[in-house]
Amino acid sequence: MHPSEKPRASAPIRRRVTAAMVAERAGVSTATVSLVANGKASGRVSASNEILVREAIRELGYVVDSIGSSLARGVSNTVIMVAPDISNPFFAMVIAGVRAALGSEYQLLLSVTDAGQLPSAENTRRLLGLRPAGLLVDAPDPTFLQELSAPGPMVLLDAPGFGSDVPAVNLDVAQGALAIAAHLSATGHTTVAYLDGDTGTTTFDVRREAFLTAAEELGMSVPPEAQIATTINVGLAANAFATAWPSWKKAGVTAVVCATDTHAYGILQEARAAGILIPGELAVTGFDDLPYSTTSSPGLTSVHLPGELLGRRAAEQLLSLIAGEELEQQPITLESSLMVRGSTLEP
Amino acid sequence: MHPSEKPRASAPIRRRVTAAMVAERAGVSTATVSLVANGKASGRVSASNEILVREAIRELGYVVDSIGSSLARGVSNTVIMVAPDISNPFFAMVIAGVRAALGSEYQLLLSVTDAGQLPSAENTRRLLGLRPAGLLVDAPDPTFLQELSAPGPMVLLDAPGFGSDVPAVNLDVAQGALAIAAHLSATGHTTVAYLDGDTGTTTFDVRREAFLTAAEELGMSVPPEAQIATTINVGLAANAFATAWPSWKKAGVTAVVCATDTHAYGILQEARAAGILIPGELAVTGFDDLPYSTTSSPGLTSVHLPGELLGRRAAEQLLSLIAGEELEQQPITLESSLMVRGSTLEP
DNA sequence: CTGAAAGCGCTTACAG
DNA sequence: CTGAAAGCGCTTACAG
Structure with missing residues (x-):
């Protein structure tokens, strides 16, 4: 028995199998091992050597070390x-x-x-x-x-x-925003709020701008005080909505468009707590069409995005x-x- | 100008800054650079050299390469x-x-x-x-x-x-299972179903066994045909429930305990589609207490787990x-x- | 087809 | 306190 193979009582971690060990066992160089292990053998390693190396790899349970490999490459x-x-x-x-x-x-x-x-x-x-x-x-x-x-x-x-x-x-979020505007306009809304994400990502900018433009063209108004933004978080969206709702109501807002479904869930949650009727008093829409938008109460109208x-x-x-x-x-x-x-x- | 510094028109990728480059600039060895860069300088590198190295690191924008470092360590x-x-x-x-x-x-x-x-x-x-x-x-x-x-x-x-x-x-899931059993028993249920996860994880075994034991002690029955398992997925849980419900109903089941909230959402969803009254006809509970369990319809009774x-x-x-x-x-x-x-x- | 050798970037005894 | 040197495990021209 080789000295290094002597089992250590306290540390049963088996020695890392290296290409050198495989090479020795197969009777070839590490260069050949590398070629075979990386599937670059064809035309560069003889059939007999390839078999030898494959056997050694299997017997030893060799796996190319990604640290060493990464450094070399x-x-x-x-x-x-x-x-x-x-x-x-x-x-x-x-x-x-x-x-x-x-x-x-x-x-x-x-x-x-x-x-x-x-x-x-x-x-x-x-x-x-x-x-x-x-x-x-x-x-x-x-x-x-x-x-x-x-x-x-x-x-x-x-x-x-x-x-x-x-x-x-x-994602064609602009198209989705247009569809929302058209749907809200068709269902009789004239004053709408917008609950944005505050991440600063351009996709949110596009969603908002596309909606605002379409809304204007359709004769819907989106008062400045009815345009707010929060982090993508149910609780924070709920809070923001709770604070904003009185002024929105005063302004005649009957629908709120949210940048994400998560924002919309916050509104759903707060509306239930505050006894605001959805969609009777306030219609709500989102973006994402998460699975939960089917099971929420009521189900959430949302732009389906193929994530x-x-x-x-x-x-x-x-x-x-x-x-x-x-x-x-x-x-x-x-x-x-x-x-x-x-x-x-x-x- | 050093030849290698000649700007290449097509490939503006700046050369990786190595410890050797820092060492040369600071007029020390790479060993010293390593010590300073890893915060192991105190007592081993002179104050003047440490300053020199820190300056060179900052000027060159040196970051220890984690590949090289990992291989060495x-x-x-x-x-x-x-x-x-x-x-x-x-x-x-x-x-x-x-x-x-x-x-x-x-x-x-x-x-x-x-x-x-x-x-x-x-x-x-x-x-x-x-x-x-x-x-x-x-x-x-x-x-x-x-x-x-x-x-x-x-x-x-x-x-x-x-x-x-x-x-x-x-997580003390057994305690949660007991609480569910006690709650269902106290609200008058005598025949209960169990919708398990099929992952084979031991935490699900503990949830189920703890519940079954407690249910038995409280005189509630959980018929064998009312014990099923699915993957943690809303749709799959909904399907399984849809299939099982007729036999459950026949057996007198009035409540179903789910291994996760996700399973429970599936039941909520299918129940709504099938017109099954929750909790009137069927009470539902979950484990996890996900945020959506507050906003679902109805809100989901669930074991809160501090994830x-x-x-x-x-x-x-x-x-x-x-x-x-x-x-x-x-x-x-x-x-x-x-x-x-x-x-x-x-x- | 094959292997010796250089090199990837770093860390760590070691000798001074 | 300091640096030369070995070594981590691998890949890749290169010479044969």
């Missing part, structure tokens, strides 16, 4: 995703899509905050120390992107208004970029559609 | 967390707690699936190639842990029944372990409490 096999809020089910759907498309070749590393804000560029730059193969940034604001100035492959998600120089997969698909397409684009391919059409825009439910429609 | 500065389902808001809360406690010293790497099952041990082992400083495993099943057999610091979350040999932070605290405490334990400290009391158990709402109580 200059990049790791991780993909970093920057997203504002993991506790928001919408981002969870996006992430699910990303994971699905990424497969097992790349490890997904999440840089998220809990406050609904994007992580600081400073913080994200630390993650860059992990030498990711690529970067995915969901719902960025212009400053973040500027400060980050990351090298290498990057794809933006839900990031309208960043031009076509950086690859992006967007899972958003993540999937973005990851696919990134994979192409990493592979060094040229991207064809940029940016990609995914369709949205309005789901009408009880929060805007009397039963 | 044998461990990285990442902590891997294994969780069954990122789209479940409960896990999102747990993760938020973990992040809060971990701070910026360690990067949190999430190994999650989307199906509500734990990732395969195989898959997680690949993440181990990143040489994490520690491991956090949420709601494991016994097999997973056995297959994983990971070395190094590890803390389990919501993992009752794993003995005291591996550090864990648990954020769970994550925070687990991360704190792990940090101690990584620092080589001994853990005092093991396992830690966090209290739960029953939140009674409209799904079990007539207005």
Whole structure:
């Protein structure tokens, strides 16, 4: 028995299996092991040696060490995703899509905050120390992107208004905002409030501006005091609404458009507590069409946004970029559609 | 001008700043740079040299490369967390707690699936190639842990029944189950159904067994055909309930206890579609007390589980372990409490 | 087809 | 207090 194989009583951690150990066992060099382990053997390693190495790998349970590999190659096999809020089910759907498309070749590393804000560029730059193969940034604001100035492959998600120089997969939120305006106008509303997100992400700007423009064209008014913004959080939205409601009511507001379903849930919650009738006294709409919008009371009228698909397409684009391919059409825009439910429609 | 400094027109990626570059600028060795950059200078680097190095670091914008550092030290500065389902808001809360406690010293790497099952041990082992400083495993099943057999610091979350040999932070779900049984018995129910999760995690076993035992003691019956299990998913739970309801009704079931709020939402949804009165015809309870349980219709009676605290405490334990400290009391158990709402109580 | 060797960027005994 | 040097595990020209 080799001395180093002597079992240690207190520390039963088995020795890390290295390429050198595999090489010795197979009677080849580590270069050959590397080629076989990375699937680059064909045409460069003899069939007999390949078999020898594969056997040794299996017998020893060898796995390529990603730290060593990353250092040698200059990049790791991780993909970093920057997203504002993991506790928001919408981002969870996006992430699910990303994971699905990424497969097992790349490890997904999440840089998220809990406050609904994007992580600081400073913080994200630390993650860059992990030498990711690529970067995915969901719902960025212009400053973040500027400060980050990351090298290498990057794809933006839900990031309208960043031009076509950086690859992006967007959602047609403007179309959704138009649909809301049309629906509210058709159901007789003339004075409407807008509850925005305060993250500073451009997608919120587009939602709001598209709605305001459409509302004006349709002859609906959105009084300045009826335009407020909060963090993407049920409780905070509820509070903001509770404070604002008296003045809204005075102004004749009969509907409120929210930048996200989460904001809308806050209104639903506060309305129930305060005895405000939805949709009788106040109609409510959201963006996202989260699963809970079907089960809420009443059901929430919301712009359906294909989160899972958003993540999937973005990851696919990134994979192409990493592979060094040229991207064809940029940016990609995914369709949205309005789901009408009880929060805007009397039963 | 040094040749390598010549600006390249097409590739504006600035050269990675290395410790060697800092060392040259400061007129010291890389060993000294390493000491200063890692805060290990005191008593080992002269004050004058420390200042020189700090200046060079700032001027060059040097950041320690975590790949090189990890390789040299044998461990990285990442902590891997294994969780069954990122789209479940409960896990999102747990993760938020973990992040809060971990701070910026360690990067949190999430190994999650989307199906509500734990990732395969195989898959997680690949993440181990990143040489994490520690491991956090949420709601494991016994097999997973056995297959994983990971070395190094590890803390389990919501993992009752794993003995005291591996550090864990648990939730007092048994207490919650008792509270549900008592509440249902007190409100007159005698025949009850149980909708379980099918993940195989021990925390679900404990919830169910504790409830069944308490129900029996209180003289409530839980017919075998009224004990079913599904994945943690609103739609799947709704389907399972739709199929089971006729036989439950025949058996006299007037309440259903769900292993998670997510399961309960499925019942709420299907009940509304099928015109089943909640709680008149059927009372419903859950575990988790997610934010949506306040806004659902009716509000959901649920066992409040401190998810954020769970994550925070687990991360704190792990940090101690990584620092080589001994853990005092093991396992830690966090209290739960029953939140009674409209799904079990007539207005 | 194959292996010796250099190199990725860092940390840590070690000798001075 | 300081630096030369070895080493972490791997990959990749390069010479044969």
